[in-house]
Amino acid sequence: MVAALGALAHEHRLALFRLLVQTGEDGMPAGAIAQALDLPNSSLSFHLAHLTRAGLIAQRRQGRSLIYSADYPAMNALVGYLLENCCGGAGCAPDTDAAPVRRPLAERKTA
Amino acid sequence: MVAALGALAHEHRLALFRLLVQTGEDGMPAGAIAQALDLPNSSLSFHLAHLTRAGLIAQRRQGRSLIYSADYPAMNALVGYLLENCCGGAGCAPDTDAAPVRRPLAERKTA
DNA sequence: GTGTCATTTCCATAATTGTCGAAATAATAG
């Protein structure tokens, strides 16, 4: 969990992750990311590896390109953890608006 | 936002923040925290300052003690940001179980 | 095989972060 937070706790990596989230399941080749973010290849590769180690993004090969994509379940787990452990139990978001009482994830295990 | 993530991206600080979240609005004096977490005062002070700079905790004085407490709205904002920007728009948590379709925070602005 | 494209790994270097004892500050009591 600390690893995931640490992975997102960097300007370039947060931008990178957001980009992949927007891009969707299809993902994006490293080169295109480097161009979009205006980063030297070696620096980008470093950050991609960091996010991969943290389990937030996935890598697959397509021809000579390596395609990276956001791991939504991992992000889901992170948000779930924060909601459960760092939000005063009863619910961090005080005005969940229409959504009726956001049940803490803990309750769902037994349910 | 990066600052908030970075503040939580450390074993001791995450534990510290969770402790303060559990403790509630009343908060806890620095000494008690140091004892609970078994950290030297100077180290703890460093981490408290880090979390404070990130806006995740608040400080108030009570006699000679400095009481720290979690800033729930700040945490709320952080989770909101992650939900909005890092969770594929339509909703990161795919199976919100009982909770009927967790609306993206974006929609609530206009509502 | 050779050439080329996409990307990573290696390397050196710069910058930041974490640690904790000791000294400094702040508040209160006597």
Place this chain on the structure above:
DNA sequence: CTATTATTTCGACAATTATGGAAATGACAC
């Protein structure tokens, strides 16, 4: 004012993280 308690700041050092050019790897086309 002195003593005591609570906590921070200072300082020095170790450890980790970030950067980017150059060389290495992997995949494909010819």
